[in-house]
């Protein structure tokens with residue numbers, strides 16, 4: 219049963235459907251210098267809107283990422299019955315409907331390019347007695363959704379329509395009487411874990427997620443911040459067992475969104491590879507389940523110094539001073555992947571500028587991101603004269619200390635390919651061009667102007 223038409227969020231912000239392509243070229247640049255505050259963390263921004271929409275009362279969010287992915291989530295929670303108001307840049311207020319209180323949206327929920335918004339809200343909708351249809355762009359339509367449908371089916375929800383059995387568009391009928399489940403995630407994925415926990419909110423009793431490798435824990439932390447009872451215990455050598463007591467009264471709570479370490483990764487590597495650079499990145503979130511790239515770059519010899527560490531807003535953060543460095547190749551163990559899953563593209567760029575071989579192990583999950591990032595990383599490097607190989611799920615980059623450049627990189631509707639290739643071009647001997655920089659707006663809309671302000675030659 220579909221509900222009546224409801225007003226969208228009062229934001230004044232819109233998202234594009236990328237009708238035209240916008241190529242961009244990066245040229246070898248003089249030393250980068252200055253301060254940059256990258257936009258708010260994407261994972262936290264999605265969760266703030268979703269939990270705000272499920273809480274009772276008005277949640278004030280500051281520093282929200284106003285990238286296209288998050289705007290799609292704001293429109294989706296409004297369509298599900300929450301009131302969403304944008305008060306100023308990054309400053310938003312959500313009046314929630316209470317756990318289990320989502321209403322059937324009048325229209326298909328469109329998540330654009332965003333796997334996180336789509337999968338987390340599938341979980342939240344699965345625990346409500348409503349029907350909703352989920353869809354996205356051509357990239358999101360290719361991505362696996364069975365990993366969400368499997369656990370939410372155990373909980374009592376049903377997919378009544380899905381392309382190829384488990385791809386978007388998907389129509390989901392939420393559970394009338396959701397049952398709590400104990401679920402072991404088949405891969406280390408915060409999106410699967412979060413979907414199960416958000417579905418379990420509406421179930422009586424305890425919902426448990428077990429993961430063999432710990433993935434980012436923002437959902438657990440934010441649920442506790444909103445008053446839910448959540449415990450997280452070690453499970454085996456690297457895993458976690460997370461248990462949520464169902465049917466909590468979630469109470470609105472203020473959220474301050476720190477800067478996104480996955481976005482900071484781009485100016486960070488740019489500063490390392492452009493000779494003479496000295497850059498400060500401010501307010502970067504340092505949740506240990508997100509800092510695998512910084513640990514790896516330091517292993518490679520990077521001069522990255524945390525100058526102002528603090529933990530005053532729920533998640534730890536720091537300012538980082540990054541100076542151009544001579545890097546050396548390293549071996550990155552598979553166990554590090556969950557803490558840097560979005561950073562392998564830009565790590566591969568750093569590895570190309572390093573002396574020696576970098577081996578990145580256990581990257582099977584990269585094949586199902588916004589694009590097949592394992593293949594795309596190899597193509598990006600090869601097109602610019604870097605020697606690279608894929609062996610099963612491992613990526614091997616033979617660094618020579620410099621990059622010839624001169625290539626055209628296909629971005630495959632993937633923001634991180636576009637930004638990684640452009641960063642690579644800032645130190646390369648010949649310019650590096652990307653076919654379409656438009657998707658950068660999904661996560662880091664001001665990437666080009668902020669990089670130019672440091673001295674990057676992007677046009």
Ligand code: S3P
Pocket residue numbers: 260261262334406407408409410412433434559560583
């Ligand atoms: C995210 C989890 C990761 C990551 C994505 C954001 C999240 O995906 O790649 O960009 O906010 O939970 P997986 O959980 O599927 O690895």
